Amino acid sequence: MNTTLPLRAAAPRGSCESPLGLLTELEGTWAGRGYNLIAVPDKASNGFRLILNSTLENSAFTAIASPVPDRGSAQDDIAIYGLTYLQRLNDAQTLDTLHIETGMWLNVPATTSPPGPASIVRQSAIPHGNALLAQGIARTLPGGPDFAQASSTPFGPGTDLHRLGYLDVYLHSNLPPGMKQNYVSNMNCALADAIAGQEIVSTVVLQVATNPAGGIVSIPFAAPNAKPVSMNATFWIETIKRPDGSTFVQLQYSQTVILDFLDISWPHVSVGTLIRT
Numbered sequence: 001m002n003t004t005l006p007l008r009a010a011a012p013r014g015s016c017e018s019p020l021g022l023l024t025e026l027e028g029t030w031a032g033r034g035y036n037l038i039a040v041p042d043k044a045s046n047g048f049r050l051i052l053n054s055t056l057e058n059s060a061f062t063a064i065a066s067p068v069p070d071r072g073s074a075q076d077d078i079a080i081y082g083l084t085y086l087q088r089l090n091d092a093q094t095l096d097t098l099h100i101e102t103g104m105w106l107n108v109p110a111t112t113s114p115p116g117p118a119s120i121v122r123q124s125a126i127p128h129g130n131a132l133l134a135q136g137i138a139r140t141l142p143g144g145p146d147f148a149q150a151s152s153t154p155f156g157p158g159t160d161l162h163r164l165g166y167l168d169v170y171l172h173s174n175l176p177p178g179m180k181q182n183y184v185s186n187m188n189c190a191l192a193d194a195i196a197g198q199e200i201v202s203t204v205v206l207q208v209a210t211n212p213a214g215g216i217v218s219i220p221f222a223a224p225n226a227k228p229v230s231m232n233a234t235f236w237i238e239t240i241k242r243p244d245g246s247t248f249v250q251l252q253y254s255q256t257v258i259l260d261f262l263d264i265s266w267p268h269v270s271v272g273t274l275i276r277t
Contacts, residue, residue: 019067019081021107022138023120025204025237026061026083030251033057034272035179035190036089036098037152041226041261048262050169052184054092054176057272061085061105074113082106082121089270093176099270101126105206107138122208122233129219130228136208144200145236147188150254150269158263187269191236191252194273198250199241206235226261228268249276 018024036053067079082104089099103124110118120138125131152170173184183190209232210216216228233255241247250273257268 019079019107020063020083021081021118021120022140022204022206023081023083023105023107024063025249026085026105026206026235026251027063028276029058029060030274031056031058031277032251032272032274033092033178034089034270034274035176035183035187036270037184037187038268039154039259039266047166048266050173052173052176052179053098054178055098055270055272056090056092056095057088057274059085059087059274064104072113075111078109078111080106080108092178099126120206120208129222130216131218132210132216132228132231133214134208134210134231134233135213136206138204138206141203141205142201143203144195144198144238145191145203145205145252147192147254149186150188150256150267150271152185152187152267152269154264154266156260156263156265187271188254190271191254191273194252195238195250198238201239201241201247203239204237206237208233226259229258229260229265231255231257250274251276 020027034055034057036051036055038051039048040051042049061083062085064082064084067081070078070080072078084104085102087099087101088097090096091098101124103122106121106123108119108121110116119135122134123132154167170184173181175181175184180189210230211232216231218228222228233253235251235253238250238252239247240250252273253271255270259266259268
């Protein structure tokens with residue numbers, strides 16, 4: 001890559017001087033467990049199937065070694081710093097591969113054309129033939145996270161066209177190991193259970209969404225079958241104090257992708273709790 005911007009070494013993790021900003025807290029390899037919920041079309045029954053998994057995850061984030069220049073015409077050039085990442089999810093029982101994702105997290109400075117504050121960006125691609133661009137903000141909070149509800153309840157006009165009781169599978173699910181029934185309706189309950197009893201000193205929050213700026217593009221097969229239309233995700237990087245006074249860092253996330261089929265919008269929800277290895 002040809003660049004006229006000066007190279008700048010990354011500052012130590014957690015330093016205010018890091019060109020990655022708060023994204024510097026992602027750097028490294030993380031491993032842990034989580035849960036996955038997805039409704040998929042079932043052509044044989046002219047309906048859908050609900051799939052639940054307990055997951056094993058390994059995610060690696062690597063800093064890009066130099067700034068990436070975005071050339072300006074209405075304003076000066078900007079320098080973007082970022083990380084590449086590779087995420088792998090396996091079923092905790094069978095060890096079958098459930099998900100592979102490659103992408104980047106970017107730290108974008110404030111701009112004047114168009115006017116906008118500093119932001120973060122997540123770009124990713126998965127082998128279903130989907131690629132996304134999501135934008136958002138990074139911030140630091142004292143203490144631990146306050147999890148909002150991550151609802152799995154389908155919505156949209158098609159819900160009125162289905163027989164009474166079609167959501168019974170959400171209420172009486174065949175749960176994988178470790179998953180509780182209340183996780184099915186609100187997957188963030190799994191995250192709250194994972195940090196119960198921990199003393200969290202501070203939390204870095206990375207929040208991104210494909211709406212209003214961004215989006216998902218897919219191969220032609222997706223639209224008439226199961227079209228992904230939006231994604232929102234929050235990552236919490238928590239500094240946790242042990243009883244002896246030492247600390248360690250933990251990564252939690254909650255992600256919801258909306259899939260459209262049968263004239264219904266179906267939340268596909270994934271959560272995880274990971275430790276840097």
